[in-house]
Amino acid sequence: MGGEHAARSLAGEVTMVRAGTPDEAPPHAEATIGISADEPVFDGHYPGFPILPGVCLIECVHRAALGAFPAFLDEKARPRLAAVESARFLDPVYPGELVAMELSWKAVRDDWQCRAVVRNPRGDSARVRLRYTVADA
Template sequence: MNDLSVRAVRAAVNVLVDTDPTAETPGSRTSLHITADEPCFEGHYPGFPILPGVCVIESVHRSALATHPERATVEHRLAAIETARFLQPVYPDDVITVDMSWQRRDGAWRCRAVVGNPRGESARVRLRYEPAESTP
């Protein structure tokens, strides 16, 4: 039987820029050092390891939770991955940056993120967050 457990990225989220949450379009930037010993590299293209797309999304999600405009007052949950487009791979020992902009619409927050690596853009991701108390 195969082990199908999900291994989340262990890299620490470093907040580099966090704008005023009351700004018209709040934004933030984080960085994560994706070390070669991340468990998610194991078996993901042996001999040519790349960070799985789901781990890129997890890095954006963790960055979004660390910088959410209402993080100090309201707990939010990930309600949807609205889009994810992968442009370039993330390799072991890359430092990725996550540039986020936030927009409040229809009672939810939308986070647009651009993930960068040392060679350029890795991904574009859009996530939607809703207040945790609205969980069905």
């Protein structure tokens, strides 16, 4: 096959601004992530008018959700993404922008649902709803 490719994580590190606690109703957390202007995904999405693909915003929410899980759930629990229940994209994220995410959690049967509002510097960029199953470590 072609050359070797190193695995690369999208964007920078997710920074937890505030993690949720069990006594919150519903538990919620806040996180940010910087979207670097040199992300390779911008090369093809779209040439001459780069915007962050929606699937990348879902990945940012997922990473923030994984970072927030231990703050209010058993430390030994391992969350696994079971479904992207919905995603609505409202305004593009451009190269170099800081994305802020507000996540809220709700127990749904034996799973956890994470609802997120993603904001760019101009306002709401996306609303995403993810569902997680939880297994003991």
